[in-house]
Amino acid sequence: MSLDLNLIEIAEPELLFGYGQSMEHPKDGLLLYGPKDSPQAGSKLRIGVVSTAEGLRRYSKCVERLAKPIAPALADNPNHTLFPGFQALFGVEWPAQPAT
Numbered sequence: 001m002s003l004d005l006n007l008i009e010i011a012e013p014e015l016l017f018g019y020g021q022s023m024e025h026p027k028d029g030l031l032l033y034g035p036k037d038s039p040q041a042g043s044k045l046r047i048g049v050v051s052t053a054e055g056l057r058r059y060s061k062c063v064e065r066l067a068k069p070i071a072p073a074l075a076d077n078p079n080h081t082l083f084p085g086f087q088a089l090f091g092v093e094w095p096a097q098p099a100t
Helices: 026-033 053-067 086-090
Strands: none
Touching: 026 086, 053 086
C-alpha cells in the first residue's frame, strides 16, 4: 500500500503590531514596533502563584531573568536575536514578586 501525500503550503498571516504595522514574523514585529496598541500598555501584570517556597524562588528567578536583555545563543544565526527584556518588548511590567 502506498500513501500519496499532497501538501499545500499556506502563506504566513500578517500579524498586527504597534504603530499600525504588520509583519509575518512575531519576534521581528515585536522588536521593531512593539505590541499592538492596547489600554494595558505601561501597566503592570498581577500574577498569583501557588507553590512551595522553592517554587516561588524559582518563579522569581525566572521573571528577574526575563526582565533583562538576553544575548542570542548563536551570534551568527539570524534566527537567534537579542531579547530586550519583557517590559521593553511588551510595554508591561512583570513583577518578580506575585501579588498578595
